Amino acid sequence: MTIDPSNPTSAKPIVLIVDDSPDVHRLLKARLRVEDLDVHSAEDGAAGLELARQIHPALILLDLDMPVMDGYEVLRTLKEDQATMNIPVIILSGLQNAQDKVTAFDLGAVDYVTKPFDIAELKVRVRSALRMQHLIQMLSQRAQIDGLSGLWNRRYFDTRWTEEVSRCTRHARPLSVAILDIDHFKSINDTYGHPAGDAVIQGMAKILQAACRQSDVACRYGGEEFVLIMTDTSPKDALVLCERVRTSLEGTNWPTHPDRRVTISIGVAGCAGACDATPDAWLHAADQNLYTAKKTGRNKIVCSELPTNTTGKLRAAG
């Protein structure tokens, strides 16, 4: 699941009804109209699973007794699939006995409503499930965001980077990564105090976000170090984007120290097509370039292109 840290709350929650009776669809759509939801429906289990993967609902209302694929099987499949396992499911069923309820909860349902349902009761249960889902999402998102800069944190970067590298390898898509390190940051902190240093981190985060496209992933890697994943971006294009970040930071006026400019050194490693490099080796290459940039005068970018699909050219970072 991808969450945009700048836009934590999306519009109307999407609710998916999976029930073989069109009467139930019509009834629920009419009854839930006042709840400001985006309601979709599927008339059998297979269609429901397909739709769940496509529209990523915030909640699924699932009937148990359906021909061909029953609700238990749908629930089991939902919970086995990474893409759908976190979607809460309320069972809407005519089956009243305790064993059915136990089985449903065991399989991961969050609630169980028996048919014929009381609409007022169903509404509050839907609301409660959506509220819980919203809180869980917010918590898991908070845990992935850096408090000072508002960017993704290192933990998020580590997972996301591994995913992007394997996507690049699988689909032979271009991919670039930049490691950015503010020059002489310690001296800014020491000279103007930590609040000034914090302001620089925040200012840098703003510049990064402004330079980023929707598909880029900007993270604070730690201290004064940032990383930027640029998907579908060749090293050549990555260089252009990073140059924009570099000049933008260089041109920034700082209220706490108007006479002191802040600059950044950037190491970029990218690949124009399929690449054999491991995530670690790739990052190591970018880090080496950052090191070179620092060594050779700072306030500059050093960029390299990784070999396309040729093994053994890169050593894993040790």
Add this chain to the structure above:
Amino acid sequence: MANQNASSRGPILSEYANDADMAELVESFVAELPKRVEAIHSAVTQARGTDLKRLAHQLRGAAPGYGFPTIGAAAAALEDLMRQAPATAELSAFKSQIDELIDLCSRAAHR
């Protein structure tokens, strides 16, 4: 149970007859009931027990939502009876429940 005596057998109105939000839905549900009755008839005459059970199951779940709890209860009675009966049972064994369900469905009216 929805077993009224013959003299009181007039039209059955939805509990939501005066609910503006529901008027259109109830109307379309009632308009489709004759089709369901027909489907029940043909399931019975062609001895398609699984279809009959499913029709009853769907009415059981939907009818109360449209304000017809008596139809829901009759459908539930039929479905439960069929579930308890051996798979080889003749559909004629459920005749009184089937008749009751068809009778209630035929009398449903939206206003």
